[in-house]
Amino acid sequence: xxxxxxxxxxxxxxxAVWQMIVWLTGVPHxxxxxxVRVWQAFISNFELLYDHAQITFAEVLAGLLIGSLLxxxxxxxxxxxxxxxxxxxPVLVFSQAVPVFALAPxxxxxxxxxxxxxxxxxxxxxxxxxxxxxxxxxxxxxxxLLDLAKTMGATEMTILLRLRVPAALPSLGSGLxxxxxxxxxxAVIGEWVGSSHGLGYLMLLASGxxxxxxxxxxxxxxxxxxVILHALVGRFAxxxxxxxx
Amino acid sequence: xxxxxxxxxxxxxxxxxxxxxxHRDHRLFDGLELTVQAGEWTCLLGPSGVGKSxxxxxxxxxxxxxxxxGTIVADDSKPMQNRIAYMGQSDLLAPWxxxxxxxxxxxxxxxxxxxxxxxxxLIARVGLTDHVSKRPATLSGGMRQRVALARALMEDRPFVLxxxxxxxxDAKTRAEMQELAAELLAGRTVLLVTxxxxxxxxxxxxxxxxxxxxxxxxxxxxSPPIRPYDAPETIETQIALMNQLRSQANA
Numbered sequence: 001x002x003x004x005x006x007x008x009x010x011x012x013x014x015x016a017v018w019q020m021i022v023w024l025t026g027v028p029h030x031x032x033x034x035x036v037r038v039w040q041a042f043i044s045n046f047e048l049l050y051d052h053a054q055i056t057f058a059e060v061l062a063g064l065l066i067g068s069l070l071x072x073x074x075x076x077x078x079x080x081x082x083x084x085x086x087x088x089x090p091v092l093v094f095s096q097a098v099p100v101f102a103l104a105p106x107x108x109x110x111x112x113x114x115x116x117x118x119x120x121x122x123x124x125x126x127x128x129x130x131x132x133x134x135x136x137x138x139x140x141x142x143x144x145l146l147d148l149a150k151t152m153g154a155t156e157m158t159i160l161l162r163l164r165v166p167a168a169l170p171s172l173g174s175g176l177x178x179x180x181x182x183x184x185x186x187a188v189i190g191e192w193v194g195s196s197h198g199l200g201y202l203m204l205l206a207s208g209x210x211x212x213x214x215x216x217x218x219x220x221x222x223x224x225x226x227v228i229l230h231a232l233v234g235r236f237a238x239x240x241x242x243x244x245x
Numbered sequence: 246x247x248x249x250x251x252x253x254x255x256x257x258x259x260x261x262x263x264x265x266x267x268h269r270d271h272r273l274f275d276g277l278e279l280t281v282q283a284g285e286w287t288c289l290l291g292p293s294g295v296g297k298s299x300x301x302x303x304x305x306x307x308x309x310x311x312x313x314x315g316t317i318v319a320d321d322s323k324p325m326q327n328r329i330a331y332m333g334q335s336d337l338l339a340p341w342x343x344x345x346x347x348x349x350x351x352x353x354x355x356x357x358x359x360x361x362x363x364x365x366x367l368i369a370r371v372g373l374t375d376h377v378s379k380r381p382a383t384l385s386g387g388m389r390q391r392v393a394l395a396r397a398l399m400e401d402r403p404f405v406l407x408x409x410x411x412x413x414x415d416a417k418t419r420a421e422m423q424e425l426a427a428e429l430l431a432g433r434t435v436l437l438v439t440x441x442x443x444x445x446x447x448x449x450x451x452x453x454x455x456x457x458x459x460x461x462x463x464x465x466x467x468s469p470p471i472r473p474y475d476a477p478e479t480i481e482t483q484i485a486l487m488n489q490l491r492s493q494a495n496a
Binding site: 144159162166 | 330356406
């Protein structure tokens with residue numbers, strides 16, 4: 001309850017500051033529209049925003065799901081296989097030196113203007129945080145607990161599934177929370193590079209036509225979606241690890 | 246004191262460890278011989294870093310990061326593997342499992358179906374029936390060590406290796422845990438590594454002091470363990486042990 005009140009207060013203050021800046025600087029509305037104008041743009045373009053938002057949300061959710069699953073599977077594989085650690089780990093680390101944004105044009109070239117290039121973009125951007133967080137968690141199981149398991153006659157597989165994986169869930173939760181914030185960035189960058197749908201496309205379109213109020217409205221829809229997605233993923237992660245306090 | 250544990254003494258084997266141990270280029274011990282008497286408590290004292298925990302890990306078959314050359318032979322000549330239960334200084338409870346599932350951890354890890362009725366009986370014996378579905382985070386340090394004790398009993402192994410299991414507890418809880426462990430582990434072959442002379446004086450059938458020169462036996466009071474903490478002979482042994490440890494440290 002307190003948190004909700006704080007959130008509304010913070011939001012209210014931000015809107016007020018924004019309005020103050022517009023008043024005090026007298027900046028023209030095609031450079032920085034005031035909150036009321038953005039709200040009007042949101043209402044009058046609701047259907048348009050809704051259509052484009054659906055596409056972006058689908059891309060983000062698909063990217064989040066696929067990227068998280070791939071990341072989790074990679075982390076488990078790295079844990080099980082020494083060969084994977086030797087061969088895959090250096091490649092994974094090196095791949096982080098390649099700016100994912102720079103891949104967007106190539107993905108559009110390969111996968112076209114449809115949603116798949118954006119989904120893959122979101123997958124690429126979240127794959128590493130999920131993998132590395134989960135893998136770190138899997139490796140950091142209490143060595144005492146592992147010793148105990150060995151004296152109990154546990155096999156490597158039951159140690160992995162019944163000790164390492166549950167012990168790593170808080171780390172996985174951190175990775176998933178990061179992924180919830182990064183996935184929309186990936187999808188929107190994909191849309192900027194080449195698309196005919198989605199909030200990123202709508203932003204570019206609105207900007208090109210000097211409809212800055214519509215651009216801001218799109219931005220807010222995206223921001224609110226990201227905040228809600230982050231909160232939902234956070235709640236899911238917390239449920240996974242209600243024991244960790 | 247009531248001995249409610251089945252008497253294992255007749256069929257419980259002892260174990261003898263003989264050998265040398267090198268850690269990197271450092272010789273930790275040389276020609277050492279440790280006998281852990283069948284069905285009794287052997288307490289191992291000594292300064293930090295002398296290799297007490299290494300001995301315990303060797304017996305447990307755990308990785309020591311060094312090179313052991315020698316033999317570990319049980320009286321019945323059977324391998325030690327899967328015949329030891331282990332308790333460490335921290336309770337090593339899985340925080341995501343409740344008390345019952347922590348006690349049944351061994352079966353879970355072996356992929357066996359656990360004997361839940363037996364787990365409930367052991368939880369009752371350590372006095373935690375009311376807490377059976379609680380997670381470790383909601384338990385006190387003493388309660389958590391009782392769960393760890395029930396988990397060790399659940400394994401029902403002839404050898405029990407204790408690596409300072411009561412060191413982190415407050416004095417009152419520690420004394421209670423010593424009494425509970427002595428009662429429930431009676432008849433098993435126990436090796437207790439400890440820093441606490443009073444603990445050795447209370448619990449040991451045999452006391453061994455480990456120094457860089459090797460192991461030496463130390464006489465225990467005549468009365469059988471567990472001895473009252475305030476009995477004169479317990480206190481005398483405790484003081485004498487303390488003096489011995491200090492004189493060795495100064496030597």
